[in-house]
Amino acid sequence: MGAGKAPTDNIDMIKEMAKKKVGSDKHIDGIKYLYGGPMNLGVQIDILDKGKVIGKSIYHLQGQFEMDQFSDLKISVENKKKAKEKWAGFLESKITKPQSVISPMDVYTNKDLSVRSYNQAYSQNNNTGCGPAAAANILNYWDERGYTNLQSDNDRTNGINLMNHMFGDLQTSIIGTDPSAWAQGMKTHANSHSGYRFTTQNYTYDASLGSTFWGYMVNQINAGHPFGMFFPLNSKPYSWHIVTCRGYYQSSTGSKSYHVNTWGSDAWQDYDSIGNHTLMFVIPGS
């Protein structure tokens, strides 16, 4: 690696190598960075056959060669936490000096889907447009992935027509959108109005239940399904708001974050401090 060049610049090259190796009938996905010391940065790539993970390849990030296995360093949780922040910065190219030493190791998994963030401010109602905007983000995502009846092509950039149309499908009222009506409305649009067979699943988390749905969220994102999240009044980090969840980050030290789109922008949120919410999964059909 040259001075000022982040080792993650090599990721595209490594992906090419992995693709060549698996052949044209299989796919690669699920990049996971491995840290085993300053000169021992690894990348684990899942090998998929017809959507199922059938194996994993590990590559040396700087050396760009395949490895049989990656040696983990055994260290304290506290040191792993410190390393996580440095390693995250390293991957974002914030630390580019070649003499930078990051120690000791951390391992994390993340996946972030490419999802547009339509701005509810451009919809017919600035105050109640969050549900329609979250719906339009997800419908656009699927429209651009082969479900082309979901949105008109000339609406893709700002999604204004689709947002406004969804006020009706989602039964959005002057107080906003109910999470069950949101899920029902997604099916109304995708199935009754567009001819597909999408399904929805809602899971409501209440702090008093003492259970969380982090694993469910990770599974949906790993499957390539962005989903809606409803936050009731006085919840955290949002109050009376609907956003689109598009990605997650989880480190081996237990830190968890989720990536959302809202108001034409995006934000990373800490999962450990999340308040009451409803997950609104949207699963594509034929």
Ligand SMILES: [Zn+2]
């Ligand atoms: Zn519709």
